Amino acid sequence: MESKYRNFSKKTIPYALLVLFAPFILTDDYYHSVMVVAGMHAIVVLGLCLVMGLAGQISLGQAAFWGIGAYTSAVLTTKYGIPPIAGLVAAAIIPGLFAFVLARAIAGLQGYYLAMATLAFGYIVQIGIGEWESVTGGANGIIGIPPIGFFGESELGMYYLVWGIVTILLIFSLNLVHSRVGRAYRAIHKSEIAATSMGINVRQFKLSAFVVGGMFAGISGGLYAHYMGILDPQPFGLHESILFITMVVIGGMTNVWGALIGTIIIEVIREVLIALSHVIPELKGDIDTIVYGAILILIMMFMPEGLVPRIRAVYAKSKASKAGDVQPKPERGEVA
Template identity: 75%
Template sequence: MKHVIDKWGKSIFVYLILMIVFPFVMPDEYYRSVGIIIGLQAIVAIGLCLVMGLAGQISLGQAAFWGIGAYTSAVLTTKYGLPVGVGLIASAIVPALFAFILGRAIAGLQGYYLAMATLAFGYIVQIGISEWDSVTGGASGMISIPKITFFGDSELSMYYLIWGVVTCVLLFSLNLLNSRVGRAFRAIHKSEIAATSMGINVRKFKLNAFVVSGMFAGISGGLYAHYIGILDPQPFGLHESIKFLTMVVIGGMTSIWGALVGTLLIGSISEGLVLMSEVIPGLQGDIDTIVFGGILVLIVMFMPEGLVPRIRTAYEKAQAKKRKASTVETQTVERKATT
């Protein structure tokens, strides 16, 4: 953790300040609820970043793990009367198990085949949720899911709970990035052949990333279920998986901070489209899918490394140029002094 503080201390400080003051700058309950939803999405996006940006895998089924986590906690607490805490723990464990099973099954797949396999898994999960009426409520969904009351049930307490979880996930991922495991992930992302020649068990590390990603999505899903209070299969399909994918790509697949920034941008755009649709009826429907698809295409074409890595590279070049100019100025002054 010390390495994380040394490397990202300023960024973490700014993040914490913005996270803490947001509910007071935007005291309206609507904006707090938007902040909560963005926080839930950020947990999923950070996990997806570990899979795509570090382990080099493509996943189009992240919303499926989100849905498994949501329904696991909802079923256990609503139908079986278990405490919310138990449901939330199960919402992390069950998706992780599904991710482990799926990861073992598709361990040998790459590229388009891997994407298609995760896409198929997403469809299977959504259809399963829709058809398993006796457990999930089917297409009608579930209602009366108990609220989380660990710190009260107000919008403000829920906001800080969700973003507290985001902070834990963020710090865990940054620490992982700077560990031996993170270095192995980056080696795999650059070249699996080279990583194998260095003695890295590629399949093992890919599976670990996939399981951690599924666990993060499940935790977010469980929190989502208890925050919303009702569930139906619709939010857990391909549309949401594409949204998560766009968040990671726009922010920068190789950057944990990029996943967070991408989530904030896409979440803000999504809410902006909702507000605009109330004024312009033509924007209602699946316009957000078109917008996100367009953003994804533009980012891949003109900024494939993502927003945060591009900004960091520009900043480092500016600093290098500034240091060079300072060195030249110092040398000029020294020459004048000697003459």
């Protein structure tokens, strides 16, 4: 147990230093904005890692929970005058309730059927946001969403707020992985039948995984709404859900750190594509969707465990070979 937490601190200290000093390395406000959005995406992806990588439940509708959280906080603050912080709390609770209802409705589904059910849920939410004009503003959206006002409403203040929340949820996720709940999730991921035979309430734990993932996405959505100041239904569809899944897969679904690193990698690729589009006009439009899809296919074909678990396995193998030891086969269900 002691070595586990020593390793935990070895990983978190470089991460904390990087988060703390990154804005002073990339000083332009544009890069601060990119890092803020990357942090919001990281929150969603951490939740999706717990749902898919830890509990083994496929979700193609995570952008729907993101949208519910965004519109919850936006509506409460613009129409009812609720403070943004209270709106952010509601943005966590309401998507969590939606996730609870959805998880109860689809608790018996697995595999492709589960994927199709969550995909349908995502479409329903996006269409509902677009059609409920009296509340959401429909296609026109909502404008005038108040900023949270952290450290004077600056890009730097928002950066530290978002990445502070990322850090809190990262620590929560890492502790969850090594808890009794995390062990139950991994058992369900490997075999629901075996987990049931061990006395694990599969339905209850699957439901809790969806709720946690939905709440993470809702928190991110609330931050997104107050950061952007305006909302419309377009960002909360299948495109964003695929983006989140790509981030999880590229870093490693079964690894919490992998989810974070996968998010950063995709954000860097996104910025590279934007820069290239100014030079090559043909790259404008939906080229990013094609690139993300290609990355997803290549990762699943050649590196299904993801980038971080593969690097760890290669490092462990080289270290063992130098020591003259035989490297044991790594567990596919590792979630550190």
